[in-house]
Amino acid sequence: MLNHTLMRLGQVIILTAQFVRLLFSRKPEVRAWLHQFYHLGVQSLSITNITAIFTGMVLALQAAYALAKLGADVWIGDLVSLSIVRELGPVLSALLVGGRVGAGITAELGYMKNTQQIDAMRAMATDPIYKLVVPRMIACIFSLPLLTVIAGFLGILGGLLLAVLELHVDGHFFLSSVLEALTLNDIISGLGKTFFFGYFIGIIACNNGLHVEGGADGVGRSTTHTVVTTSITILISDFFLTKLFYLVTG
Numbered sequence: 204m205l206n207h208t209l210m211r212l213g214q215v216i217i218l219t220a221q222f223v224r225l226l227f228s229r230k231p232e233v234r235a236w237l238h239q240f241y242h243l244g245v246q247s248l249s250i251t252n253i254t255a256i257f258t259g260m261v262l263a264l265q266a267a268y269a270l271a272k273l274g275a276d277v278w279i280g281d282l283v284s285l286s287i288v289r290e291l292g293p294v295l296s297a298l299l300v301g302g303r304v305g306a307g308i309t310a311e312l313g314y315m316k317n318t319q320q321i322d323a324m325r326a327m328a329t330d331p332i333y334k335l336v337v338p339r340m341i342a343c344i345f346s347l348p349l350l351t352v353i354a355g356f357l358g359i360l361g362g363l364l365l366a367v368l369e370l371h372v373d374g375h376f377f378l379s380s381v382l383e384a385l386t387l388n389d390i391i392s393g394l395g396k397t398f399f400f401g402y403f404i405g406i407i408a409c410n411n412g413l414h415v416e417g418g419a420d421g422v423g424r425s426t427t428h429t430v431v432t433t434s435i436t437i438l439i440s441d442f443f444l445t446k447l448f449y450l451v452t453g
Contacts, residue, residue, distance in 0.1 A: 211410070218332070218410050222340055225333045232338065239338040243304045244346025248353065250303065251296045255287070255354035258295060259361030262286055267370050279372060280380030283362035288385060288393045292355040294441055297400035300347055301433035305408040308339055309429040312412025313422040321413070336409045343405030348397040355393070388452035396444045403436045 266282045312335060315321050324331045359381060366372040411425045411432075 214410050214414060215406055218336065218413070219406055221332045222336055222406070225330065225337055226341075229333055229337075235334075235338040236341050239342035240346055243300075243307075243339065243342040244350060247300050247303055247346070247350060250299050251350045251354045252357050254295055254299060255292065255358040256361035258291055259283055259287055259358035259363075260365040262291070262358075263362035263365045263370070267366070267372075277376075277380070279366055279370070280362070280377040281384035283366075284359050284381040284384050285389060287358035287362070288355050288389050290393070290441075290445070292358055293351050293393050293396045293400065294437065296351045296354050297347060297397065297404065297437045298434055300343075300350065301400075301404045301437060302430050304343065305404050305429045305433045306426045308405070308408035309412040309415075309426045310422055312409060313415035313425050316413060316415050317418055317422065331413075336413075339409055340402070340405040343408075344398055344401040347401035347404070348394050351394060351397045388448075391452055392445070392448035395448060396441060399440060399444060400437050403440065404433050407433050407436065 262283045263279055266279045270278055270282070312321075315335070321331045321335070324334065363374060363377050366377050367374045408429050411429045415421045415425045417424070
């Protein structure tokens with residue numbers, strides 16, 4: 204188990220080095236990047252947006268009942284906005300994208316490896332890392348922050364709708380409390396983490412796909428491994444990144 208983990212870690216480090224080298228030494232293939240951005244990012248909007256709206260509504264509902272006991276229900280907007288922007292928006296978006304996108308990348312690259320398409324690319328003097336990994340990594344790293352921004356707005360909107368329609372909170376007061384609670388540091392902290400999450404999703408998914416073994420069963424195992432590994436990595440890294448951003452931004 205330990206040997207396998209260390210081997211995977213070494214593979215990830217090597218693939219990261221290859222990605223960085225090719226990114227800055229080759230001419231960008233913008234069309235391929237945009238194709239992957241649409242396929243991996245834009246097509247994930249539905250699941251992240253629906254989750255964000257209902258997460259905001261649940262937060263507002265829970266906050267209302269909890270804060271009402273303390274006579275502090277005026278802080279509903281503060282609690283919803285800070286929770287969504289700093290933590291739940293980035294983490295839930297990353298987990299959802301990691302499950303959908305990570306599994307898809309691993310399955311796609313694993314199928315190409317099993318059908319020897321990757322070997323054929325090498326035979327034609329085409330670098331599969333440049334053609335297959337770089338566009339997917341770029342899409343993961345830069346689409347997740349945009350998905351998180353939209354999810355943040357929708358999460359706060361969901362909280363606003365429930366607060367106004369169900370809890371009879373004044374909408375202007377809710378929005379003013381949101382604007383007073385959020386600072387630039389909160390936004391930087393929430394968005395900054397998503398670039399790291401996007402990297403983890405992309406590199407783990409690509410690495411597992413490129414090292415699939417055992418035919419269709421191997422693709423299934425690697426896909427499952429990708430979803431589990433990305434989820435654990437996101438949750439663990441979130442703790443350390445949160446501490447880091449608190450130290451840097453306060």
